Amino acid sequence: MGMLKRAYQIVRPASFLAWAFIVMAWNILAQIHLGRFAFEVAGNMITWLHAHPLVLMLVGFGWLGLLVIWPDIKKYFPTLPETVHQRMKAVENKQSTISTKLTELEDRFNKWLNSLSGNVTAMEARFMVVDGAVTGILARLKEQRDWLASLEQHIKVLESSKGVATQGKV
Numbered sequence: 001m002g003m004l005k006r007a008y009q010i011v012r013p014a015s016f017l018a019w020a021f022i023v024m025a026w027n028i029l030a031q032i033h034l035g036r037f038a039f040e041v042a043g044n045m046i047t048w049l050h051a052h053p054l055v056l057m058l059v060g061f062g063w064l065g066l067l068v069i070w071p072d073i074k075k076y077f078p079t080l081p082e083t084v085h086q087r088m089k090a091v092e093n094k095q096s097t098i099s100t101k102l103t104e105l106e107d108r109f110n111k112w113l114n115s116l117s118g119n120v121t122a123m124e125a126r127f128m129v130v131d132g133a134v135t136g137i138l139a140r141l142k143e144q145r146d147w148l149a150s151l152e153q154h155i156k157v158l159e160s161s162k163g164v165a166t167q168g169k170v
Contacts (some may be wrong), residue, residue, distance in 0.1 A: 011013070049056045
């Protein structure tokens with residue numbers, strides 16, 4: 001039980017202010033350390049650049065060249081609107097572009113659908129022709145089957161009459 005009392009004294013609600021102060025102090029010390037590190041790195045870079053002035057001159061010429069050609073290459077980079085009105089105008093431009101592309105896609109889809117329905121109509125006509133031809137062939141086959149069945153009946157009648165005549169001769 002004594003251990004829980006000590007733990008409660010460390011995390012009790014009244015000690016949260018002290019813990020917040022400790023965390024804030026730690027954060028301030030980290031920022032100070034980061035600033036000292038940045039100054040140290042910058043100092044080392046300046047020392048190195050003083051030892052190598054040619055690099056500094058080339059970087060300067062590169063910067064100057066970029067400033068000269070920037071207006072020509074600026075249009076190839078995306079721009080972010082700065083004010084609310086510019087942002088709204090950019091959104092409206094995008095919406096008009098999207099609606100234009102949407103109508104273009106709808107037109108293309110409708111043309112494709114019309115051509116597809118034309119193809120379906122042509123295939124239906126071909127199917128009707130083929131269906132008519134198959135129906136005609138089936139009708140002729142039925143007629144021939146009926147003719148063969150009647151011919152078979154005649155043959156059976158002739159055979160039976162021949163059999164009767166043959167029996168009478170014996």
